[in-house]
Amino acid sequence: MAAPSRQVQVVSYPEGEVGPEHFEVVSVDVPDPGAGQVLVRNTWTSVDPGLRLRLRAEAPAGYFASFPLGSALDGVLTVGQVIASNAEGFEVGDTVWHPYGWREHAVVDAGVELMNGAGTMRVLDVADTPPQWYLGPLGAIGLTAYSGLAVADALGGGETLWVSAAAGAVGSLVAQMGVRLGHRVIASAGSAEKVAWLVDEVGVAGAFDYHREQPARALERLAPDGIDVYFDNVGGDHLEAALDALRMHGRVALCGSISDYEGEPTGPRNIFLATAKHLTLSGFRGSLHMELLDEMQSRLGGWLREGSVTHRETVYAGLDQAPVALQDMLSGRTSGKTLVRL
Template sequence: MAEMNHQILLASRPSGAVQPANFRLVEVPLAPLADGQVRVRNHYLSLDPYMRGRMNDSKSYAAPQPLDAVMIGGTAGEIVESRNPAWTVGTKVVGMAGWQEFATSDGTGMQRVDDSHVPLSAYLGPVGMPGVTAWYGLNRICTPKAGETVVVSAASGAVGSVVGQLAKQKGCRVVGIAGGSAKCSYVVDELGFDACLDYKAGAIDAALRDAAPDGVDGYFDNVGGAILDSVMLAMNAFGRIAVCGAIAGYDGEPLVMRRPTLILQSRLKIEGFIVSEHMGDWPAALGELGGLVAKGTLKYRESVAEGLARAPEAFIGLLKGRNFGKQLVKLI
């Protein structure tokens, strides 16, 4: 009997907040490998906010996730069968195999990784797309200099936590914004930020004035909405804002900019970016990030859901800020 593969498909497009009913778990047999193909047993699935936008059938930087197809997603795993001489059994790989236990590939889009010094799961976090996103937005858009103040929203998350630590290494004052006292304590006590503001406590405008008395020079924005408005009010002239995400509006809530005149008054540079459009920067970023993780000087935290069936619940929790650090699903 053929071995079975479990997959999660996009069953319907969300109307407002994502619901468990938008997904469907299926079981399908694995077909024999053809010449040139390999079979990958996925160990980890990455859950990321960008997936919410792909669930919509609307104009965006990438095509929508098709209905009744395996949900898109980054994976890390191991080759367990090969009919391709370029790929040997036992090789650890990362790729975009999606929400499923096994993947069949000719090797296109897969990358070999070495987990002897960097844990396999980290290649989906600080030494993967989230880490490179942090590295690019900070270095290429925020361009911080020693002595400047950098603010990071979603500071305890997979991207924001890396942004803040890299900015500290550059000699900046770093202020995080996160949801809840536990996350803020982690950001300051474990990651080394100078301050962290709990947006759930309210009064962000006043808290920012206290935490950044000399104003804000660089802002790495993961959320948009009211927090972006508050940070813009604190920006210094010629400040730089890297727009990475807008999770505050991913479920359809309006993102109203209350103070657009500040862009002109403060001569702000605001730039959105998609990290997959800057592949030329990936080798330098991954080299630096991998070295820092291997040495233990770049810290990270993971929230791990056990089993593919829990992926929808974990993804919904991610969109609501329930995760702490990088959200993964452990598949084996």
């Protein structure tokens, strides 16, 4: 029996800054779940920077499709509780994640694919884990951080690990996990405040502000004997400095190269050092390491619960606040993961 429920719909694409005027909250009828479907009462929905790219008539090539006008936002990771099930493996009361966010209820196919490569809808362990963590550190961000350490063979600890953009979403998890795993962590970031947080709160062995000190110089000072692993979120001069500083058999996890996204990209001119020092550079994407999802959620979840790894979130209350949350996040007024509690 269909029942009314509220959802956010896109009414127009913003020319400049996004605001509540580009959305409206609409009441629609949600049908009963058909065969292989469940009805979910959503409890947390994600607010991601990438949404902005889809609020245009044509999304960038290779990215997710744009959100159609007059429709709900499909492809936004959300957590909720099953309130009616017609699908094997899903019971009433289960907490699940699925891609139909920015609405209060959703009818979901059991095999639906999530965005960001987080697999299909599945039951989440919320016995002692806050469910919204699955939209933050235990979701795509956590998987990127954890699988980067995995591809660089750095889950064992006991080495010197440099993390760039170490106050960012991924980098801050990498730096904290690095410390927790027993690495000597060197961290770089773009402000004195971030450096202070890394040293005082995270407890890295050394940190520097790359606006004030060239990475090559800073590494000479903070890791005079070299580094074993570099988790690269920046590229450019950071990657070159890493190749110089890496010891024999060093590894690089190539997570991103922000420095190449604007302006003329420069490759690492000292790439020949990879041959000389038997270095391995592994490009990777968390979404291609779904085999590590359970392990990541178990280990990182444990560290988050015991407090040895922390994360920040900014929470807005109620579906009506979702457009404001997006606007605030894009304007830099939120910190950490931005969420709406429904």
